[in-house]
Amino acid sequence: MKQIMKYSIFHIQGGIGKHIAATAVAKAIKNNHPDRKLIVVCAYSDIFINLSFVDRVFNIGNTSYFYQEYIQDKDSIIFHHEPYYTTNHIHKRKKLIENWCDLYNLKYNDETPELKFNKLQFDVSKTVWGRKKSIMVLHTNGGMMTTDAKPYAWTRDMPTDIAQELVEHYKKDYHIFQITKINSPKLKNVEHVFATPEQSLSLMELFSIFLHSKKRVLIDSCMQHAAAAMKRKSTVLWNGTSPKVFGYELHDNICTDIPYDFKLPGSYLFDFDFNGNEVEYPFADDVKLYDINKIIESIDKQ
Numbered sequence: 001m002k003q004i005m006k007y008s009i010f011h012i013q014g015g016i017g018k019h020i021a022a023t024a025v026a027k028a029i030k031n032n033h034p035d036r037k038l039i040v041v042c043a044y045s046d047i048f049i050n051l052s053f054v055d056r057v058f059n060i061g062n063t064s065y066f067y068q069e070y071i072q073d074k075d076s077i078i079f080h081h082e083p084y085y086t087t088n089h090i091h092k093r094k095k096l097i098e099n100w101c102d103l104y105n106l107k108y109n110d111e112t113p114e115l116k117f118n119k120l121q122f123d124v125s126k127t128v129w130g131r132k133k134s135i136m137v138l139h140t141n142g143g144m145m146t147t148d149a150k151p152y153a154w155t156r157d158m159p160t161d162i163a164q165e166l167v168e169h170y171k172k173d174y175h176i177f178q179i180t181k182i183n184s185p186k187l188k189n190v191e192h193v194f195a196t197p198e199q200s201l202s203l204m205e206l207f208s209i210f211l212h213s214k215k216r217v218l219i220d221s222c223m224q225h226a227a228a229a230m231k232r233k234s235t236v237l238w239n240g241t242s243p244k245v246f247g248y249e250l251h252d253n254i255c256t257d258i259p260y261d262f263k264l265p266g267s268y269l270f271d272f273d274f275n276g277n278e279v280e281y282p283f284a285d286d287v288k289l290y291d292i293n294k295i296i297e298s299i300d301k302q
Contacts, residue, residue, distance in 0.1 A: 004075050008033050011080040012042040013060070016203065016222035017142075017246075019044045020229050024097045024111040025104075027053055029079060032106045036077065039070055046203045050116040079104050090269050092244050112248075113229035115207055125208035128201070129177075134214040136174035138163055141184035142221025143275060151184045153276035155240025156220050160185045162237075165292050166217060166299075174215060179206075179223060215302050217295065220246055227251070235298040237290060240272035252298040256289045258282055 008029050012022045019042055030038050030053040037055040040048045045057045058066065070076055083089055083100040094102070101108040117125070129135065140158040143149060152160075164187055167176055171189045178190040186192060193206070207226040210216065216234035218224040220241045227234045228248040236243070236251045243253040262282040264271060272280065283289065 004073070005070075006036040006075040007039050007070050008036045008077050009039045009041065009070060009079065011060075011078070012040065013082070014043070014084075015143075016044055016047075017220075017225040018096075019047050020113050020115065020222060020225035021096055021246075022100070022113075023047060023051060023115070023229065024113045025079075025100045025106075026051070027111040027114065028097075028101050028106045028108055029104070030054075031109060031111065033077065036075075041066075044203060047115065050118055050121075051114060052116075085269070089245065092242055094245075095247075096245055113225060115204075115226060115229040117204060117208060117211070121204050121208060122211065124205060125211050128205055129209050129212040131175040133175040134173065135209070135212055136170055136176045136215040137179065137209055137213045137217070137223070138166065138176060138187070138190070139179040139216075139218045139221060139223040140187070141180040142219055142223070143181075145181065149181060149183070150275050151181065153274070154278070154281055155272045155274060155276040157184070157276075158217070158219050158237055159289055160187070162290055162292060162295070163187055163217075166295065169296060170215070170299075177209065177213075179209075215299055217299060218251075224248075224251065233302055235295060235302070237295070239289065240276065241274070252301070254290060254294060254298060256283075 010026055010029055012019055026040060038053060039056045040054050041058045041060060043060050045059050048054045048057045081103050083103050086099060086103055088094045088099045098108050140163045142156055143153055167187050167189050176190040177193050178187045179193045182194045210227055210230050210232045216227055216232060218234050218236045220238055224236045228250055234251050236253050238253055238255040247253045259282055264280055266277050266280060
């Protein structure tokens with residue numbers, strides 16, 4: 001009798017940070033269904049290729065003969081639901097990864113994201129990021145990486161004045177990399193790393209900066225997920241998004257105090273748009289969003 005092949009098929013859509021978080025969900029799928037080969041279909045395949053619990057990775061749109069290979073006459077479980085549009089996520093009741101596992105009826109055993117570098121990637125990283133001084137990373141601007149994306153999104157990006165203050169405080173002792181978009185505000189006395197499709201770095205090369213960094217100040221974007229996946233404790237600044245949903249206990253999460261006497265005319269299921277709708281900016285003109293001394297205290301403890 002011919003043996004029927006058994007597969008778990010995990011489809012992921014969305015941004016880079018969501019893909020990194022999804023590595024924890026992939027791990028939970030494999031732990032719940034260890035007898036099945038795990039097939040991942042996603043937008044950023046580099047993130048999954050080196051992971052031991054993933055058997056095969058396909059880029060979305062590059063799935064020739066997929067149905068006949070993994071679906072037709074096969075014993076396949078499909079994991080293709082969107083966790084963002086669930087009650088627990090919208091009400092911020094659970095972290096993204098745990099809620100994602102609940103959506104698939106998976107037993108969640110505190111699986112965390114994982115990034116793995118092969119030897120060649122590790123060797124290349126030393127050439128890309130090696131500097132005479134200790135390395136500090138500031139990820140100031142995230143979100144969409146296209147060159148026509150909004151240069152500054154108040155809901156997630158680091159205030160430029162705060163970032164420059166940090167540079168002036170640490171520039172003597174650290175070589176500081178600013179990870180940003182090519183059309184976003186540029187800090188002085190730093191080396192710029194542009195997170196755009198035009199950059200020559202691969203995703204894994206970009207993430208490998210954390211293999212060599214001593215200090216990290218990040219925002220709610222892909223780099224804070226990558227730092228968590230690599231077990232690199234970081235200081236993460238939060239504004240319009242919440243560490244209750246997207247954050248990690250490993251990090252020191254510093255949040256603004258958002259007032260609640262404001263209107264959200266453009267909001268439907270979520271409070272603030274990831275890209276920062278300027279008309280919904282809730283702060284007074286003279287409000288300093290973060291206490292610089294609190295941030296410095298957090299950084300010095302890394």
